[in-house]
Amino acid sequence: MKHPSTSPESAQPTDFREFAVSRGRHLLRTAYLLTGGDAHLAEDLVQEALGRIYGRWRKISRMENPAGYAQTVLVNTFLSHRRRRASSEQATDTFEEVAVSDPDPSLRLTLLRALSELAPQDRAVLVLRFWEDRSVDETAAALQLSASGVRSRSSRALDRIRAVLGDQLDELVRH
Incomplete structure (x- = not known):
């Protein structure tokens, strides 16, 4: 070599x-x-x-x-x-102990599986909009999209998640 x-x-x-x-x-x-x-x-x-x-x-x-x-x-x-x-960032050698309360791990796994089936940009739109609770304009700026692009991607991605979850959606909503 x-x-x-x-x-x-x-x-x-x-x-x-x-x-x-x-x-x-x-x-x-x-x-x-x-x-x-x-x-x-x-x-x-x-x-x-x-x-x-x-x-x-x-x-x-x-x-x-x-x-x-x-x-x-x-x-x-x-x-x-x-x-x-x-x-x-601030480096530290101590970590606060925080109890994790996950009332329904199966819900988390189901949602993660559904998200993984989306295109990366659709997934990013949903995570920013609904997990991080960002506005349409904030999401658009972060992803370098137009506001209408964020709205249409959100709509399509939510429709796709509903299709992936199918019968499980009703079960998830009840929790």
Whole structure:
């Protein structure tokens, strides 16, 4: 197996899979160091960086140093993650113990099964509208749809769920 190097004279892999396999371990080590030893976050960062590279692989594979570019993408992914996290997440080592009260686990499983049969965007519309209780306009903005698009997708998705649930719908409504 060829291993890409940083020198322009060496042969660079033209296949993304070959590139990812040959550079993955090195990227993971770098990410591990960037995250201060957080192996899970390091894996996530490498996966995100490789995803970004894959989207532009045709162009990147013709670069003089795709390995160096991958390092840059990884570092930028890490910095971007740190900025996002700094504004929204707070790390903690303690968790509040909260009892889970699920009065009807079969209802939950039935609804999850019905949702899984919807197209991803229809599922997203229903989850945002009815689970997160967002308005039509908020849902439209989140999904980059028009308000009428959200309403029509909601209607079709609810009809589809009713069809999937069939006789179970009456049973679920009674609970």
